[in-house]
Amino acid sequence: xxxxxxxxxxxxxxxxxxxxxxxxxxxxxxxxxxxxxxxxxxxxxxxxxxxxxxxxxxxxxxxxxxxxxxxxxxxxxxxxxxxxxxxxxxxxxxxxxxxxxxxxxxxxxxxxxxxxxxxxxxxxxxxxxxxxxxxxxxxxxxxxxxxxxxxxxxxxxxxxxxxxxxxxxxxxxxxxxxxxxxxxxxxxxxxxxxxxxxxxxxxxxxxxxxxxxxxxxxxxxxxxxxxxxxxxxxxxxxxxxxxxxxxxxxxxxxxxxxxxxxxxxxxxxxxxxxxxxxxxxxxxxxxxxxxxxxxxxxxxxxxxxxxxxxxxxxxxxxxxxxxxxxxxxxxxxxxxxxxxxxxxxxxxxxxxxxxxxxxxxxxxxxxxxxxx
Amino acid sequence: xxxxxxxxxxxxxxxxxxxxxxxxxxxxxxxxxxxxxxxxxxxxxxxxxxxxxxxxxxxxxxxxxxxxxxxxxxxxxxxxxxxxxxxxxxxxxxxxxxxxxxxxxxxxxxxxxxxxxxxxxxxxxxxxxxxxxxxxxxxxxxxxxxxxxxxxxxxxxxxxxxxxxxxxxxxxx
Numbered sequence: 001x002x003x004x005x006x007x008x009x010x011x012x013x014x015x016x017x018x019x020x021x022x023x024x025x026x027x028x029x030x031x032x033x034x035x036x037x038x039x040x041x042x043x044x045x046x047x048x049x050x051x052x053x054x055x056x057x058x059x060x061x062x063x064x065x066x067x068x069x070x071x072x073x074x075x076x077x078x079x080x081x082x083x084x085x086x087x088x089x090x091x092x093x094x095x096x097x098x099x100x101x102x103x104x105x106x107x108x109x110x111x112x113x114x115x116x117x118x119x120x121x122x123x124x125x126x127x128x129x130x131x132x133x134x135x136x137x138x139x140x141x142x143x144x145x146x147x148x149x150x151x152x153x154x155x156x157x158x159x160x161x162x163x164x165x166x167x168x169x170x171x172x173x174x175x176x177x178x179x180x181x182x183x184x185x186x187x188x189x190x191x192x193x194x195x196x197x198x199x200x201x202x203x204x205x206x207x208x209x210x211x212x213x214x215x216x217x218x219x220x221x222x223x224x225x226x227x228x229x230x231x232x233x234x235x236x237x238x239x240x241x242x243x244x245x246x247x248x249x250x251x252x253x254x255x256x257x258x259x260x261x262x263x264x265x266x267x268x269x270x271x272x273x274x275x276x277x278x279x280x281x282x283x284x285x286x287x288x289x290x291x292x293x294x295x296x297x298x299x300x301x302x303x304x305x306x307x308x309x310x311x312x313x314x315x316x317x318x319x320x321x322x323x324x325x326x327x328x329x330x331x332x333x334x335x336x337x338x339x340x341x342x343x344x345x346x347x348x349x350x351x352x353x354x355x356x357x358x359x360x361x362x363x364x365x366x367x368x369x370x371x372x
Numbered sequence: 373x374x375x376x377x378x379x380x381x382x383x384x385x386x387x388x389x390x391x392x393x394x395x396x397x398x399x400x401x402x403x404x405x406x407x408x409x410x411x412x413x414x415x416x417x418x419x420x421x422x423x424x425x426x427x428x429x430x431x432x433x434x435x436x437x438x439x440x441x442x443x444x445x446x447x448x449x450x451x452x453x454x455x456x457x458x459x460x461x462x463x464x465x466x467x468x469x470x471x472x473x474x475x476x477x478x479x480x481x482x483x484x485x486x487x488x489x490x491x492x493x494x495x496x497x498x499x500x501x502x503x504x505x506x507x508x509x510x511x512x513x514x515x516x517x518x519x520x521x522x523x524x525x526x527x528x529x530x531x532x533x534x535x536x537x538x539x540x541x542x543x544x545x
Binding site: 002003004005009014015016017018019020021022023024025026027028029030031032033035036037038039041043044045047050053054055056057058059060061062063065066069074075079080081082083084085086087089090091092093094095096097098099100101102103104105106107108109110111112113114115116117118119120121122124125126127128129130131132133134135136137138140141143146147152154155156157158159160165168172180208 | 395450465514517528
């Protein structure tokens with residue numbers, strides 16, 4: 001599951017990834033024509049909208065790809081970097097960059113491509129950007145207040161508008177396609193071309209334009225792999241497939257084999273903090289599928305024992321845990337309160353109790369004494 | 373030799389999107405460009421004037437965040453890659469040649485001064501905007517970052533608004 005850094009690819013090797021990714025990035029930018037100011041600046045005078053077409057298509061492709069990978073459980077969106085929003089500096093910084101674009105003819109990435117293909121003006125642009133960055137860093141104290149003002153955190157568009165990711169993706173894709181259509185018209189008009197579109201070409205472009213919508217609708221109307229596991233768990237919550245452990249047995253384990261078990265409390269953190277069994281850790285049922293807990297359910301050294309307040313919770317958790325990995329897993333038959341009453345707050349027995357009952361009582365009291 | 377035509381822009385955009393997606397999948401972050409330049413400037417300051425480097429808050433701040441050699445930065449390695457990739461592409465398509473590109477009716481020195489000024493503005497702007505067209509706008513769009521998309525609108529909005537005043541640099545009228 002992505003991102004692969006740092007678990008599967010180390011931070012050191014990541015630098016090699018950077019070089020390889022950069023090569024692909026530079027190659028595509030140059031092939032698209034981004035190494036010449038004529039194409040880049042054409043966007044702002046209406047004679048060449050290549051930049052818009054490439055830029056928007058790339059953004060949409062990557063955006064839909066991210067949502068699609070997350071849908072299939074291949075990418076953890078919680079671990080993806082979302083550039084933070086400092087609203088004032090984002091707008092003013094952008095406006096200054098826009099001025100730099102129209103005056104200099106490049107942006108930083110494209111200036112590197114232009115330099116690589118021998119453009120002398122790109123060399124001077126890059127020299128200028130060195131100076132610009134130097135100025136910013138030297139005079140940072142005077143920028144600082146402005147730079148840090150109006151912090152909105154790692155805000156995402158869909159959250160800002162209070163819509164789903166899928167709806168935002170559809171909206172942005174629709175805007176992009178409309179922009180492609182109208183800018184092409186402007187471009188044609190400016191060049192005085194009256195293009196004839198053969199039917200075949202129209203069909204081809206329509207199919208390509210439909211593909212992103214089909215993918216987004218697929219994502220929106222099919223359960224994600226995470227949802228599918230949760231749904232199945234919900235369906236199987238009454239099937240008694242889980243291996244069970246009784247309160248007395250758990251008590252013995254806690255005394256003698258506490259280093260061989262993970263006692264997992266499935267309840268919410270607030271309830272957990274109020275009271276939990278000795279040595280228990282808290283993994284609420286909702287977050288069982290989160291990546292940070294994965295190692296608990298895939299390891300082979302310790303036995304996981306779930307407990308909660310209801311049997312359906314523990315059964316669901318058992319089902320989910322077995323989907324994640326094949327670690328040894330048990331559920332506690334009794335609820336939290338039952339375990340507490342039975343073992344830890346062992347009420348004195350009535351005098352009429354049998355010998356067996358007395359022995360058990362004695363035993364439980366000793367255990368409670370050891371655990372607490 | 374005649375330079376080969378550019379790639380279909382939609383296809384190029386699709387490929388670029390896949391490169392960006394691969395980057396996010398592997399590293400959890402997007403692409404960038406100005407960040408690489410920043411590492412070089414930081415390293416230059418550190419080499420040329422270590423005492424100034426040690427006494428300036430900003431450098432110390434970034435040193436604390438990224439300890440070690442400033443040149444050992446992901447974005448700098450990526451930028452070196454961009455240079456190599458663009459060069460390979462240029463060679464394949466016969467587009468590599470040493471020349472100063474400029475609009476008709478603009479002198480060499482005007483073009484050079486404008487390029488320096490543009491770079492300077494982009495340098496300052498990219499620091500304020502926490503990334504440039506690649507790092508903030510494009511990568512921001514891929515992860516639906518509010519700030520990234522706002523910065524993108526600001527970049528292109530401002531360039532359009534100013535285009536009229538700088539038309540003599542690029543077009544003949």
